[in-house]
Amino acid sequence: MLHAGCPGRHQDAHVRTGGVPRQGRPPPAGVPRQVVASWRRSVESGVDPGELVSDYDPGLDFGSRLVHCARPVIEQLADQIADIPVCVALTDDRARLLVRRDTTPWVGRLADDNYFAAGFDYAEGRVGTNGVGTVLESGESLHVVGAEHFVERLQPYACAGAPVRDPVTGRIEGVLDISCETRYSSPVLHSLVRTAAARIQDNLLSDRDEAQRVLFETYSRLDARSRHAVLAVGTRAVVANAAMQTLLDPHDLQALQDHMRFVMRRARSFDDVVSLPSGAQVRLRARVVELGADVAGLVGTVALVREVDGPAAVGSVAARLDGTPPGDGRSPAWRTARDGVADALRAGRALLVVGEPGSGRTRLLTDLAGRRSGPGADVVAAADVTARPAGALARIRSLDGGTLLVLRDVDALTPAALGILDEVVADLLAAGRPVAATAATPPRHDGLLARFRSSVTVPPLRARVVDLPELVATILGELAPHREVGVSAEAMRTLARHGWPGNVAELRAALAAALDRRPVGTIEVADLPGSCQSMPRSALRAVDRVERDAIVDALRAVGGNRVAAAAALGLARSTLYRKIRQYGITG
Structure with a gap:
């Protein structure tokens, strides 16, 4: 060192x-x-x-x-x-x-x-x-x-x-x-x-025990003095009073919990109306519970603002919500991001969209730009600006006046490319041209960052698990537009358990791989890639990922026979059993 x-x-x-x-x-x-x-x-x-x-x-x-x-x-x-x-x-x-x-x-x-x-x-x-x-x-x-x-x-x-x-x-x-x-x-x-x-x-x-203790004590104090439904959400714990447990159906309750985990890292308090997947709306008044410099969770009251008129399928609910098509996302975190992007585009504000790679940042911008009157959007990747600056800048300057310029992954630009792009963006904004950018983290260039007037954070897929059924249906429709394909309930539960470090892009790749194994009909757990059938990839080292996928492939090849799989892999049976438990491999 x-x-x-x-x-x-x-x-x-x-x-x-x-x-x-x-x-x-x-x-x-x-x-x-x-x-x-x-x-x-x-x-x-x-x-x-x-x-x-x-x-x-x-x-x-x-x-x-x-x-x-x-x-x-x-x-x-x-x-x-x-x-x-x-x-x-x-x-x-x-x-x-x-x-x-x-x-x-x-x-x-x-x-x-x-x-x-x-x-x-x-x-x-x-x-x-x-x-x-x-x-x-x-x-x-x-x-x-x-x-x-x-x-x-x-x-x-x-x-x-x-x-x-x-x-x-x-x-x-x-x-x-x-x-x-x-x-x-x-x-x-x-x-x-x-x-x-x-x-x-x-x-x-x-410390984990202390965080849960502080969260529960805060919840208990609020529950004792409130007549409303009370909900406490921590990183690994959820506590709800009797009123909360009967207020929402399980799907909406999960969506609300996901939303609370998303917002508790971004604000110390929260008072807003949250739209849920069923079409119901609740007012959430909550505050962050802190333990030292860390967040223990979010505790607050929940009140129903609008009930669902009756049972509805996802598609019919989608038709009622702002005219957006199915697959657009119904989770509160996604709707908040989508509405923020739409507001900025309508107002003509230069917009920075922050989120993990593969979370749908660029797709959200281009879809919403396409719904406006005008020529839509044109995406320019940071890699093109760095590798071919002259060509990329010429393309940017030649765009139609109403075209939304989307600069993808600006945080990946070199300092020299950032400086050049800053000048071009300044000229475009001075001329009233619409500009947006995406980044995993804000770019390290104060000049370029100062050009933007709004920012929106797109949630990762793990924060919007309730959107999985719609996303899966939409992606399958795009990958196999003229085929009868679906996903079994067990396979959907397997997808929901996965951590999705690659977000929607990883989900698309997983479904494409599943379609290679089962091009028509209902996708089962065995059709999914090995990465989806075990613990989240983010929790594994690179060597573990390779080992885990090899074990899943070996088990699939021998029909789940663990003795045969151990022999094929050259492992002792006890070692294989231990690794199956370690990696959370099912089936």
Whole structure:
């Protein structure tokens, strides 16, 4: 991690060039298997061993629940080894540094000079083998010493890292790391960091219990003095009084819970009318319950504003709501985003639409632009502006005066391209031309950001699970327009359990794969890709994803026979059973 000092162990040519064994040649004696595997991944990722490259993210949450639970442990650990010049650091689950405690000032200066500082990224795919990124990739604690590092500037140093897991889900939340010069390295540091990581996990468990306690106490106080339906929604808990439990049908109640989870990260209080999938409307008056710097949940009262006139299918409800077609989305979070985009387009305000990739940002803009009178929208990708700036800018300037220009993924633009685009957008807006942009996070260019007058956040698919039936029907209609196709109830439940890190784009790909297996008729669970039949992909490492999908494919190939699947995979049956439980594979 730090970059000055004396050589480490295993300083032979094999190690210094990345440690990838040639065919038939074993790795050097004593090099841990995790390191050998990491060298291979580093080569495959294109990491340059002669250059240290680290990305910086200024938008990290440095006051997160993980930081809150880890800080006292880090302080105690640093005090315990204060006589040794080390850095004790905590990263998030993407190897981005959140907290660092130095036992001497010069160690801190070395760390700063070499990007091991708050906000910087030490992912293995950028930095090569190291005590943070490699721990995340392997899922195991690791002591990386000297030339076991892939990048040469790291080789004078040693780092011991251990994963910090959520004590309930088992998901890796971050990495605790101790870094020092190799001359100060000791196996004891590896033991210390593992013990400290376990203590952080204990704090996470206590904090989770505390968050639920605070949420329930707030709910109880409100329920005691209110005659209305009361609902409390946390990240993993829901509490409702008797009035709430009889107020809405289960589908609407789930939609309201999804909406509350979406808004509780964006406002401290909420008082608004929420439209639900059935057509009912409720007034939600709620406030955020905080625990330190973290959000424990949202607690509030719910009152029915408009009841449903009678039972209706999704399609007939859709026909009543603003004339929008089926498949447009009925969840409150999606309707809020859609209405915000529509209002901005009607008013002619320059609009920034923020949301995760694949969540439907661009589709929402182009669909709503197409419903206006005029020529619709033209989408220009950030990659085109970066790769072919002259052609992209000429295309932008040649657009019809009424065409909505949609700049896709502006947060992915290079600084030079952002500067050029800023000038062009300023000219378009000065001429009264409609402009919108999409981004996963706001672009890091104050000039361009200042051009926009409105912003809307599009919810991820996991925050609008109630929209799944409509989305599935719409996507199947687009993929197989002249075929009789559908999805079984069990397959729909499987889709609803998936975390959808790739959002609507991932759903479309999954349904396309299912249609390859069953082009006509009812899609069953077995027709879905393996990624949909287990735990969310976001909770898995890259190597786990490959392993999980291989297990699902093997089980499918042998008709679910686990003994045959274990033999085909070369695994012991006990290992296969454990991994099936680990990955949540069903069927």
